[in-house]
Amino acid sequence: MARTHAPLQSRLEPGAATSLTHDRFVVDSLPIAVVTVDPDLRISGFNPWAEHLTGYAKDEVIGRPCGEVLQGERCHAQCPLRTVLDQEHRVLRLETTIRNRQGQRIPVRMNTAGLFDASGALIGGVEAFQDLSELKRAERERDNLTSMFAHDLKSSVVIIGGFARRLLAGAGDISAETARRPLEVIKKEADKLESLMNEFLEFSRLQAGQFVLNPSAISLETELAEVVEAYRLQAAQAEVEVVVPVRAELPVIQADAGRLRRVFVNLLDNALKYARPRTTVTIALDDLGPELAVRFEDQGPGIEHDELPYLFDPFHRGAGTELRQGFGLGLPTVKTIVEAHGGRVHVESAPGKGSVFTVVLPKAGQGVAPRQEPAPRAGIPGR
Numbered sequence: 001m002a003r004t005h006a007p008l009q010s011r012l013e014p015g016a017a018t019s020l021t022h023d024r025f026v027v028d029s030l031p032i033a034v035v036t037v038d039p040d041l042r043i044s045g046f047n048p049w050a051e052h053l054t055g056y057a058k059d060e061v062i063g064r065p066c067g068e069v070l071q072g073e074r075c076h077a078q079c080p081l082r083t084v085l086d087q088e089h090r091v092l093r094l095e096t097t098i099r100n101r102q103g104q105r106i107p108v109r110m111n112t113a114g115l116f117d118a119s120g121a122l123i124g125g126v127e128a129f130q131d132l133s134e135l136k137r138a139e140r141e142r143d144n145l146t147s148m149f150a151h152d153l154k155s156s157v158v159i160i161g162g163f164a165r166r167l168l169a170g171a172g173d174i175s176a177e178t179a180r181r182p183l184e185v186i187k188k189e190a191d192k193l194e195s196l197m198n199e200f201l202e203f204s205r206l207q208a209g210q211f212v213l214n215p216s217a218i219s220l221e222t223e224l225a226e227v228v229e230a231y232r233l234q235a236a237q238a239e240v241e242v243v244v245p246v247r248a249e250l251p252v253i254q255a256d257a258g259r260l261r262r263v264f265v266n267l268l269d270n271a272l273k274y275a276r277p278r279t280t281v282t283i284a285l286d287d288l289g290p291e292l293a294v295r296f297e298d299q300g301p302g303i304e305h306d307e308l309p310y311l312f313d314p315f316h317r318g319a320g321t322e323l324r325q326g327f328g329l330g331l332p333t334v335k336t337i338v339e340a341h342g343g344r345v346h347v348e349s350a351p352g353k354g355s356v357f358t359v360v361l362p363k364a365g366q367g368v369a370p371r372q373e374p375a376p377r378a379g380i381p382g383r
Helices: 016-029 048-054 066-070 080-085 133-169 176-207 220-230 232-237 257-274 305-310 330-340
Strands: 033-037 043-046 091-099 105-116 122-131 216-218 240-243 253-255 279-287 291-298 344-349 355-362
Touching: 033 048, 033 066, 080 091, 080 105, 080 122, 105 133, 133 176, 176 330, 216 220, 216 257, 220 232, 220 257, 220 279, 220 291, 232 240, 232 257, 240 257, 253 257, 253 355, 257 279, 257 291, 257 330, 257 355, 330 344, 330 355
Parallel strands: 240 279
Antiparallel strands: 033 043, 033 122, 091 105, 105 122, 216 253, 279 291, 291 355, 344 355
16 A cells, blocks of 8 residues: 555545544543654654653654654564554554653553554554553562562571471470570571561551651751761771761751661661772762752672662562672662652662762652652643
8 A cells, every 4th residue: 555645634524623633632631652653753743641751842752753752672673663554563562661761761561553544545653652660560579579478588487497396306305505506596587587577567658658757957967977977887897988078068958867867777788788898988968959969879899780770679689689688678668768758869880880879858858748640731622
């Protein structure tokens, strides 16, 4: 079938303009990203949910090549739009990823189809896609939780059961001194299980928003100084120097001191855990105008690029962490507390180059607000 490039308007029947206005309103109101392209794969339509998902405004992308904007993993090989425009398939459904304006990969479920006019002539294509980030995050959390129960919990239960059976087998003949070592192991593993359960329950309460911040005027410099002092011995044992560069006095902020201290403890503990001996962990504070930033920079082994998107997933433990203590709840807890303050946390890292975790906090406390995704607003026909 030959392609037709004549303007769509010239093929509209009387009264079709009103119908198009209504159809545009419907598309703009859909809670799903919709992108249309012409036969040359240049963007001709971009609804509000597409703007929300990608971070691009409609006016920025109209006329640009679709692959240049979406940067999908299949844009250059087996392009879904090219497939339907070449009419190998009239409709194509698949899961893939796109990249937003900030360079973040977003998993999406995509439906791609050709657009044809009343006479059957090809006039372009359409992609409708849904963000699967939350679904994929839930799947990873489920898998991580399953792995944790299968490994960490089972390991402790097996050890406790083994030593308990050994004691029972020798009941009556075993001396108190002989029983001491097995009992110490049982107690250690039981404490480990209790710690895991307590950490899990506390994290669940944080995730559910079942906590209230108690903001007050605090000095980040003072809070950090106390945390660093508490970790002096651990740092010395790890042969790591903790440095807090001196700078001009920073303003006092409104925040929950106890919750923020937990954030700083988790990040410093994490930095010391992975820092190499005879290296430095630097904690720097920066005034960003309406916000303050706290950076924890280590000289550890760094993090693989593929691991970065999942660091704040509950129970996620990356490669090389098997021999280190922890249940994978420290960083998710940090993220939850910081976001409850109206702030954000992010990480920069590369293998062999260490890691930098940055916490950005507003100077005025934001309180705890329900976390919800803002819905784009559709235009109104005729305006």
